[in-house]
Amino acid sequence: MQNGSGPAGSPHFAWANFALTILHSEEDRLRVTYELAAEAEEDAAAKARDIALEQTVELPEGSFPAVIEERIVGRVESLTQIEEQSWRAVISFDPVTVGDDLLQLLNVLFGNISLKSGIRLAEVGWPPALLSNFEGPGLGVAGLRRNCGVSERRPLLCAALKPMGLSAAKLAELAYEFARGGVDIIKDDHGLANQATAPFEERVAACQAAVQRANRETGGSCCYFPNATAGWDWIGHRAVFAAEAGCRGVLVSPFLAGLDTLGCLAEACNVAVLAHPSFSGSFFSPGHGIAPQVLLGDILRLAGSDGVIYPNAGGRFPFSETTCAAINRNLLRPLGDLRPSMPSPGGGIDVARVPHWIERYGTEMMLLIGGSFYLQRNLRQAARELQETIRRYCDGT
């Protein structure tokens, strides 16, 4: 670098003597809608401009050259007032800022501004060229249904193995009962890791064998999805172990293991991946964060989830029915060439209210029943009765 020779008092930008050679059209730009808390319009405009800088060049005004402004800095496309002290800003980004990298996409959408306040990512307009960089679900809803042998006429039924503290053998007994009861997918509780009470490999071998035995006896296609969530150096081994044991899918908590693990595991191990929302909840405050239908809908679908578990309305968590319906919509709607991902409401669904949820959400989902089964005396019978209720309801009989 040479000393500056530009006008005194302004930075010289000798270091930026270059031209960006990759050109993108307007329709290729990533268009992101943020809701901003701000008093007056000028405050909202300043906040929008700050996002445009923070998420790209991360530099103050006046410290970068015009070519960077034109091509790299986000562009505030519009700013409208929603209500008092609340504004909607649409900011567009050149796709060169993202490349083909899921994590960098998240960086651009909400990386550093997560550390600010009063910013909520409400919606993303996905350009087709950017979408085509992501594989999305390897199996999706159709693949999950095929694996379980369940037609579109009814939702899938999923049960959770729990509680932690049980031995692998005991968990396998529960898995056997659920499989005999006609459950379609049995997943590990997301808190079953590699605890001494039921180490991963022992648990997976025992539970998978129990489910296969039940399938032989019933002629069914129940699938067992163990929790493969683990550190970077272990998660691959766990998914491979599960696949080699005959499991056709795994559970992953991507907000712990890394958001890019979903698609990678699916591709590397040829298993379905079911995403669990553990550790994601802080994003969902009303005033600052990411709309649930964007993070658990769009993003987890892009990331390769064949199904996405979310906390259903009316259970132990505060999501509204409207929010849940929006998640479902974003998982299922046409989105580039990405397969749809199976909405999987859970988190305190009462077996008695299952018909309500089918009426509300339709049949393209997987109902995850946890505690409501365990409150009953006989898991096999409880599962069988619920499947019968679902069948009757969906057949209209």
Add this chain to the structure above:
Amino acid sequence: MQNGSGPAGSPHFAWANFALTILHSEEDRLRVTYELAAEAEEDAAAKARDIALEQTVELPEGSFPAVIEERIVGRVESLTQIEEQSWRAVISFDPVTVGDDLLQLLNVLFGNISLKSGIRLAEVGWPPALLSNFEGPGLGVAGLRRNCGVSERRPLLCAALKPMGLSAAKLAELAYEFARGGVDIIKDDHGLANQATAPFEERVAACQAAVQRANRETGGSCCYFPNATAGWDWIGHRAVFAAEAGCRGVLVSPFLAGLDTLGCLAEACNVAVLAHPSFSGSFFSPGHGIAPQVLLGDILRLAGSDGVIYPNAGGRFPFSETTCAAINRNLLRPLGDLRPSMPSPGGGIDVARVPHWIERYGTEMMLLIGGSFYLQRNLRQAARELQETIRRYCDGT
């Protein structure tokens, strides 16, 4: 499983006919302090009990046997009122719920309850036995200082390469200038991924060569830490590439790449890891989330960060000086056998205020200067002047 034969109306628990064989003492229990929003004491007590269940068995009252209650369910140790509608609950967990797994530790601390509301993880009492399961920083503050040849008498000085959009050659020119100016560590901006404008390998090779050239010319030990953040299948390759190019450290955004990547990369590639807080900010709302000194302090140190970048007070982000001092304290305090991790305040530090921060935080830190350098005409001279200011201030001359 057999049909139940217990008292009518209560679940039978035939499925839980077992004994937990691993015994832990009281002092081994993980003690977690949560701040709860609740009206009356009975509401706060119910919320604390709900956390104890949600984070372990994830089952409703009455659906699991006494042995699980005694050993697995969290135990509410105390509940005290802080102020109106605010309570402090201490809940302890048997370490068997965690095992030796960082991600499962996070699951127990704040996994599912992240999806609820009005719960803030304020403090963790770390039992020595649990701490001994984690390696922590491989180098820590002493190792970073050794690599840069900087004594404890002054803080390290870190500069950031930016903005995205520059070519690898241009970024290398900037790196050369910073290294000639006496900067100790030059890190990639966390938004430099593998964009077409400066692909990772090209950038790392160019910048590392530039820094090595500067070091030969100055006799210095400036280190270049490229951003290795990438998906699960790439991050290892990137860290290895950096290490083989001669880099002695890498930057990682663990809230994107996965919290367990830090220690794994450090161990696998023998590099220092500097953690960036991108995508973590939603945890830091006042009413619901995790205290910054726990997440960016304790957790990132346990996870193996040799240094932790956080958004300093008085810059572009809303952390207070008290919060920043608490992060520093948790990174540096005695904690089992874990090495201290280098506090790295950044996010809008003005070069003019550097003496203030040294006075406030002491010398055991790394000052990260970004935009404030780029506002100046000559990066080399700006860095040199700042190092001179720091040296003079720390020598008391």
